[in-house]
Amino acid sequence: MRLxxxxxxxxxxxxxxxxxxxxxxxxxxxxxxxxxxxxxxxxKLDHDITPTRHRVAMLELAIASNPGFxxxxxxxxxxxPCYTVDTLALLHEEYGPGAELFFLMGMDSLADILxxxxxxxxxxxxxxxxxxxxxxxxxxxxxxKVLPGAAERICIVDTPLMEVSSSDIRQRVRExxxxxxxxxxxxxxxxxxHRLYLDDAY
Numbered sequence: 001m002r003l004x005x006x007x008x009x010x011x012x013x014x015x016x017x018x019x020x021x022x023x024x025x026x027x028x029x030x031x032x033x034x035x036x037x038x039x040x041x042x043x044k045l046d047h048d049i050t051p052t053r054h055r056v057a058m059l060e061l062a063i064a065s066n067p068g069f070x071x072x073x074x075x076x077x078x079x080x081p082c083y084t085v086d087t088l089a090l091l092h093e094e095y096g097p098g099a100e101l102f103f104l105m106g107m108d109s110l111a112d113i114l115x116x117x118x119x120x121x122x123x124x125x126x127x128x129x130x131x132x133x134x135x136x137x138x139x140x141x142x143x144x145k146v147l148p149g150a151a152e153r154i155c156i157v158d159t160p161l162m163e164v165s166s167s168d169i170r171q172r173v174r175e176x177x178x179x180x181x182x183x184x185x186x187x188x189x190x191x192x193x194h195r196l197y198l199d200d201a202y
Contacts, residue, residue: 004033005091005126006104007075007084011050012191013062014169014183016162020131023159024104025068028129033069033104035059036087039076052076054196061186083117088125101126102155110138110154114146123153130156173197 006021013035021033037055049055056076063069074090075082088101103126105113110130113119122128128150130138137156144151164182172179174197179188191197 001032001095001099002028002030002102003091003095003099004028004030004102004104004129005036005072005088006033007036007038007087009038009049009166010035010055010059011166012055012058012169012183012187012196014164014166014187015181016164018062018066018184019162020159021069021104022066024102024129024131024157027157028102028155030068030102034072034091035063035069036072036075039078039082040080050196054190054194058187058190061190062184064186085116085118085122085125088122092125102129103127104129104131106130107132107138107156110143113143119147123147123150128154130154132156132158170197174199 004021004024006017008017010017017035021035024030025033037052037059039052056071056073059071063071072091074094075087078090084103088103091101092099103122105128107130110128113122113128116122132138138154140151140154140156143154169179169182172182173191179191183191
């Protein structure tokens with residue numbers, strides 16, 4: 001089984017996430033893309049993150065109509081910081097030796113991969129799928145000099161350009177600006193119903 005692994009805080013999930021995941025699923029002929037919401041991301045320990053139940057609920061609403069997408073609770077059902085290498089190891093245990101994992105990341109994340117926990121093991125556990133944009137390139141050959149074997153484990157997939165981000169959506173909600181066409185309708189309705197991203201939320 002060929003499984004995509006798409007991790008993130010998804011605070012909130014938006015069409016940029018969904019378009020990238022679907023493009024990678026199609027291009028690499030993946031059986032499924034697993035959306036893995038972070039429980040306690042190590043790089044955001046000093047950030048305020050929306051409670052897990054809301055982020056999960058929005059994700060479930062966003063991916064419900066796509067049989068090629070699924071939600072994994074592997075990070076949110078365990079304690080402590082969620083390092084990618086540990087997540088991938090747990091997914092291998094869950095899906096067995098027949099599963100081939102493809103970890104999705106942005107071009108900016110690839111540039112920082114050497115600062116991640118145990119990058120050597122990470123690239124053994126999963127192929128790295130870099131969600132690229134036209135005009136942006138990563139120096140994979142240079143990375144391979146520092147992380148031997150990286151080049152043959154990295155695949156760059158260009159996805160349609162969508163200038164949308166979770167932080168911008170949160171800001172727009174606070175300002176009362178529209179977010180329609182940036183998130184699925186069901187996600188927008190959930191944000192409004194639960195008064196997310198407002199100063200007096202939760």
